[in-house]
Amino acid sequence: MSAPPDPLPPDLLQDAAATFGLLSATVRLHLLWLLAHDERDVGTLAEETGQSVATVSHHLGKLKLAGLVRARRHGKHQIHYIDDPHVVDIVRLAVQHHRELRPGSPRARHTRGA
Template sequence: MPERTETSPAHHGHQRSPGREQLETATTVFALLADPTRLHLLWLLAGGEADVTELASESEAARPAVSQHLAKLRLAGLVQARKDGRRMVYSLRDGHLRRLVTEALSHADHQVTGAPWHA
């Protein structure tokens, strides 16, 4: 097993090596993130909770499509919903997902813009 350094991925807790179940679950998360609309919705929710109308407007996606994507994300346990009067308000389930989405898009930004990489 490689020695862990301060820059290794496990330095923020969760020190044990991933088992098959963790690897399969993570693969499912990455598969859900592989859709640009779903990734955009998660990025929007990383900024705070929102309802379907707000998310459709911000993502420039059709409301029915946004609803379907949110249903998939909710079923997978990546987002949660609460009722606020007549509307459903969505939010991310945890900070791990927020950081994953933010880091993925920051990485993409470096690739697209050619900005220098950093640690």
């Protein structure tokens, strides 16, 4: 039998829950997915997500306030990038998990037949 896990302070749980809350918005998850692969400006992110520049800017603002995304100036553009490698891991794991559960994936076929 394994030892019980260390107790988690309530403020740590609240911070972790807040991160998942930010990731629960499809647009923000999509932005982080794109930024996990390369830095981009707002216009490019808007085009790639099918959202307006205003919508993307709004969501990037929330991600910046949470410390997940940062921006640097490059000429006339703000270039956005992920500032927390742990968030990249979380996003990639979540997407990969659901990708593998989709019908037709090798994992989905394996678990259905079990």
